[in-house]
Amino acid sequence: MKTISIVTPCYNEEMNVRECHAAIKALFENELKGYKREHVFCDNASRDRTVEILREIAAEDKDVKVILNARNFGAMRSNYNGVMAATGDAVLLFFPADMQDPPELIPQFVELWAQGNEVVYGIRKIREENATMRTLRQLYYRMLTSLSELSLPRGVGDFQLCDRKVIEAMRTIEDSYPFMRMMTFECGFKSVGVPYKWVERRRGVSTNSLKSLVDQGMNGLVTNTLAPLRLVLFGGFFIAALSILYAFINLVLGILFYQSFAQPGIMTIIVAVFFFGGVQLFSIGVLAEYVLAIYSQVRRKPVVFERERINF
Secondary structure (H helix, E strand, O other), rough: OOEEEEEEOOOOOOOHHHHHHHHHHHHHOOOOOOOOOEEEEEEOOOOOOOHHHHHHHHHEEEEEEEEOOOOOOOOHHHHHHHHOOOOOEEOOOOOOOOOOOOOHHHHHHHHHHOOOOEEEEEEEEEEEOHEEEEEEEHHHHHHHHHHHHOOOOOOOOEEEEHHHHHHHHHHHHOOOOOOOHHHHHOOOOOEEEEEEEEEEOOOOOOOOOOOHHHHHHHHHHHHHHHHHHHHHHHHHHHHHHHHHHHHHHHHHHHHOOOOOOOOOHHHHOOOHHHHHHHHHHHHHHHHHHHHHHHHHHOOOOOOOOOEEEEEO
């Protein structure tokens, strides 16, 4: 009997973890009764009763495993650490505690995996969220997919079921800040997508702040594409060419119309100084993102530090 692992990251999810556990357990008692279950909860140093509830669930259900982080290492690192700890023949990379990704799709994912697909990924065709966030997400992923050398379907997230060989391939990628949703496509196995509706959170408040979303977004760009560096390079050439052209035009005008063109353009100088100063700061900022990525990689720290494991 093959084992399916489900990985659920948690941070202050006391209102959701019991229902999440019950939903997965019900699936394996009915549609997936031919498979063994392994449900890995990764707690990212929750401040509410999440850990206490997870201990109770794990004491009653030995198919539930719990990883307690020593501190909050961020959602992406915690989730990745849970995936690497999972032992199933196939691993669902991310199943949210608030069940915004529907559990009803998991049997279909497993069926497609059993048919020989090594990566079965969900495509968020419809998103129940405010128009501003939906538009920003669409613009970001459109930019990411267009700039990256990888072929990433639009709307894909971490809601993916991956074969054990894919997980082991991911393990060989030594990344201190893993961007899992693209890592599976970087490995390049046979994949198939399933469109679905991503629902809004029913209970509790999302702990994914704007700061963490921006951090994750920058990580995705820096990790998976060199486009920002090349944009700075070509932008620098373009601005330098415009500057030379502008200087040449001013020289010609100064020679031909010396009497009326004698006074220097003070405003032009001020605008030019501020403009090129801004360009330089922007270029340094882009370079700094890649330097920080290199620095983090060179330090070779563990993805997370764990305080305790339960039922492993």
